[in-house]
Amino acid sequence: xxxxxxxxxxxxxxxxxxxxxxxxxxxxxxxxxxxxxxxxxxxxxxxxxxxxxxxxxxxxxxxxxxxxxxxxxxxxxxxxxxxxxxxxxxxxxxxxxxxxxxxxxxxxxxxxxxxxxxxxxxxxxxxxxxxxxxxxxxxxxxxxxxxxxxxxxxxxxxxxxxxxxxxxxxxxxxxxxxxxxxxxxxxxxxxxxxxxx
Amino acid sequence: xxxxxxxxxxxxxxxxxxxxxxxxxxxxxxxxxxxxxxxxxxxxxxxxxxxxxxxxxxxxxxxxxxxxxxxxxxxxxxxxxxxxxxxxxxxxxxxxxxxxxxxxxxxxxxxxxxxxxxxxxxxxxxxxxxxxxxxxxxxxxxxxxxxxxxxxxxxxxxxxxxxxxxxxxxxxxxxxxxxxxxxxxxxxxxxxxxxxx
DNA sequence: ACAAGTTTAGACTCCAAGTCTAAACCCGTC
DNA sequence: GACGGGTTTAGACTTGGAGTCTAAACTTGT
Numbered sequence: 001x002x003x004x005x006x007x008x009x010x011x012x013x014x015x016x017x018x019x020x021x022x023x024x025x026x027x028x029x030x031x032x033x034x035x036x037x038x039x040x041x042x043x044x045x046x047x048x049x050x051x052x053x054x055x056x057x058x059x060x061x062x063x064x065x066x067x068x069x070x071x072x073x074x075x076x077x078x079x080x081x082x083x084x085x086x087x088x089x090x091x092x093x094x095x096x097x098x099x100x101x102x103x104x105x106x107x108x109x110x111x112x113x114x115x116x117x118x119x120x121x122x123x124x125x126x127x128x129x130x131x132x133x134x135x136x137x138x139x140x141x142x143x144x145x146x147x148x149x150x151x152x153x154x155x156x157x158x159x160x161x162x163x164x165x166x167x168x169x170x171x172x173x174x175x176x177x178x179x180x181x182x183x184x185x186x187x188x189x190x191x192x193x194x195x196x197x
Numbered sequence: 198x199x200x201x202x203x204x205x206x207x208x209x210x211x212x213x214x215x216x217x218x219x220x221x222x223x224x225x226x227x228x229x230x231x232x233x234x235x236x237x238x239x240x241x242x243x244x245x246x247x248x249x250x251x252x253x254x255x256x257x258x259x260x261x262x263x264x265x266x267x268x269x270x271x272x273x274x275x276x277x278x279x280x281x282x283x284x285x286x287x288x289x290x291x292x293x294x295x296x297x298x299x300x301x302x303x304x305x306x307x308x309x310x311x312x313x314x315x316x317x318x319x320x321x322x323x324x325x326x327x328x329x330x331x332x333x334x335x336x337x338x339x340x341x342x343x344x345x346x347x348x349x350x351x352x353x354x355x356x357x358x359x360x361x362x363x364x365x366x367x368x369x370x371x372x373x374x375x376x377x378x379x380x381x382x383x384x385x386x387x388x389x390x391x392x393x394x
Numbered sequence: 395a396c397a398a399g400t401t402t403a404g405a406c407t408c409c410a411a412g413t414c415t416a417a418a419c420c421c422g423t424c
Numbered sequence: 425g426a427c428g429g430g431t432t433t434a435g436a437c438t439t440g441g442a443g444t445c446t447a448a449a450c451t452t453g454t
Contacts, residue, residue: 005400023306025222028441041402044443080388106306109220109299112365136387143389150378151387153359161354162347168309181347189386190333190348191277192340202431225410238433241412 002046004056011036016057016099020106020167024054054103055114061100062120065093069128079136084183086128087159091175094163102167105160129155158182199243201253208233213254213296217303217364221251251300252311258297259317262290266325276333281380283325284356288372291360299364302357326352355379 014035018027029050033040047053072085094101104111104121111117130152136142145151162182166173211232215224226247230237244250269282291298301308301318308314327349333339342348359379363370 020306023310029443030441039402040443041404042400045401049443083387102306106309107304108361109217109303112303113220133387140389142387145378145381145387147374147378149362150359150375151382153362154355154379154382157354157356157358158351159354161357162350164305165346165350177344178347181342181344182351184342185348185351185386186382187386187388189382189384190280190330190339190342191384192337226412227410236433237412238435239431242432246412 001048001052001056004046008038008042008046009056009060011038012053012057013099015053016097016103019054019057020099020102024050024107024110051110051114054107054110055117057100058104058111058117059120061093061097061104062117062124064097065090065124066120068093069124073128073132078141079132079139080141080187083129083132083136083142084179084187086132087155087183088175088179090125090159091163091173091179094160094167095173095175098167098173102164105164106168125156125159126152155186158186198245198249198253201243205235205239205243206253206257208235209250209254210296212250213294213300216251216254217296217299221247221304221307248307248311251304251307252314254297255301255308255314256317258290258294258301259314259321261294262287262321263317265290266321270325270329275338276329276336277338277384280326280329280333280339281376281384283329284352284380285372285376287322287356288360288370288376291357291364292370292372295364295370299361302361303365322353322356323349352383355383 014037015027015032018031018035027050029040029043032038032050032053033043043053047056068089069086072089073082075082075085077085111121130148133142133145133148133151137144159182162178163173166178211234212224212229215228215232224247226237226240229235229247229250230240233240240250244253265286266283269286270279272279272282274282308318327345330339330342330345330348334341356379359375360370363375
């Protein structure tokens with residue numbers, strides 16, 4: 001895949017909307033051409049097909065997420081605090097790129113079948129969380145769990161699915177409102193304070 | 198869509214594998230015909246297209262899940278205990294129908310675009326959880342959360358994504374092993390016992 | 395001016411989806 | 425045991441979108 005000039009990359013955002021709204025199969029390359037203003041022949045000059053266009057969009061956004069998450073993870077706070085920051089960073093990017101993130105989460109199968117993308121998803125969502133869970137046990141800010149891999153997936157699902165509920169219904173996603181709701185569940189749990197049950 | 202005789206419905210299981218492994222678009226109707234032994238013309242006699250075949254499979258499994266969840270929810274235990282049972286029931290069905298459930302979770306976008314399926318997903322996963330969260334607050338076995346809708350989505354994501362981690366990697370999913378891992382996070386939270394942080 | 399890369403319209407090929415036809419089959423009923 | 429309705433199936437056919445190819449116009453650096 002040839003290097004995509006910024007001018008074209010910018011216009012492709014419109015394609016993400018189509019992919020998110022109708023899905024990849026119900027979006028014709030011709031539709032992408034009209035929506036983005038980039039002619040079909042030009043699209044094929046840069047991309048092998050529409051799946052590659054989606055891959056490009058996903059990659060861009062996942063890179064952005066990996067970057068923001070990396071910043072969040074680097075602070076000198078406790079792992080628990082940094083975990084909260086990571087979740088906020090993830091939500092921020094999802095709020096910033098709603099269409100791309102919807103296309104990702106609503107097509108996890110396709111994403112998983114593209115090794116580059118699968119990797120980037122792991123880097124952006126899973127690995128940082130897994131690392132922080134581990135550090136949290138060591139610095140005492142988080143408790144150990146029996147199966148840390150599952151715990152990390154629980155976090156992944158919690159973040160992506162609660163965000164998706166907003167993205168898919170067209171409501172705007174406020175990271176500042178949503179992250180406390182998610183974190184209060186996964187950090188404090190749902191059991192009431194008086195634990196007599 | 199004509200009523201699908203049991204004999205045909207049974208053979209369609211093989212189609213779920215294809216849909217889960219390659220995705221819908223990379224599965225030709227002819228492939229489904231070969232895999233299931235049901236000839237293409239017969240498939241078109243019963244279904245309007247491959248999307249309808251997937252819809253049928255999803256509907257079957259979601260119905261099964263709704264049924265099992267309904268049983269779990271009806272006991273006279275506390276809401277917290279019944280919530281745990283609901284999660285186990287959901288995991289049990291996912292373990293029982295791995296291919297169909299993978300096809301569902303890996304194609305949430307498509308599922309959401311089919312109103313019948315979107316409804317059934319709500320019935321099988323979301324509504325029972327939402328109801329139990331509510332009852333839990335009233336019977337005191339669960340604490341109230343600021344945004345119950347989000348809490349329910351957190352649970353949805355926690356269950357589906359941790360299960361998907363197994364389904365997508367071909368490892369068999371043991372509900373009895375997985376459910377405690379999930380529940381320990383969402384019920385007890387990740388904060389350590391000594392809450393000095 | 396020229397070379398090398400880019401952009402684009404438009405014609406073209408190919409493949410899979412889905413339609414249609416008609417023959418064979420099955421099954422309950424008169 | 426023939427009839428009529430639904431079922432099953434092969435195979436021919438139509439259609440539409442994906443992706444390829446060509447060649448001309450354009451852009452940019454030398």
